[in-house]
Amino acid sequence: YNNLCKVAESNLKKTEDYVNEHQLYQDTYQQCQHWLSTIRDRAAVCAELSGDKQTLQNRLERLQDLIGNLPE
Numbered sequence: 001y002n003n004l005c006k007v008a009e010s011n012l013k014k015t016e017d018y019v020n021e022h023q024l025y026q027d028t029y030q031q032c033q034h035w036l037s038t039i040r041d042r043a044a045v046c047a048e049l050s051g052d053k054q055t056l057q058n059r060l061e062r063l064q065d066l067i068g069n070l071p072e
Helices: 002-044 053-068
Strands: none
Touching: 002 053
């Protein structure tokens, strides 16, 4: 009986650790998804190909700024 209790406690501890690791993974994944969505939205503003020279230059500068701020 004591061995069974120890095994059950050990398994419970492992399961709790797995749940905590998975929660950390989920949180990180959600942060990544949010970041990616934000970058897509910011890049979409620059997707239009028409406009005068100044407008296109401004879009290019915004895109270069986005690229310059990307993590490696």
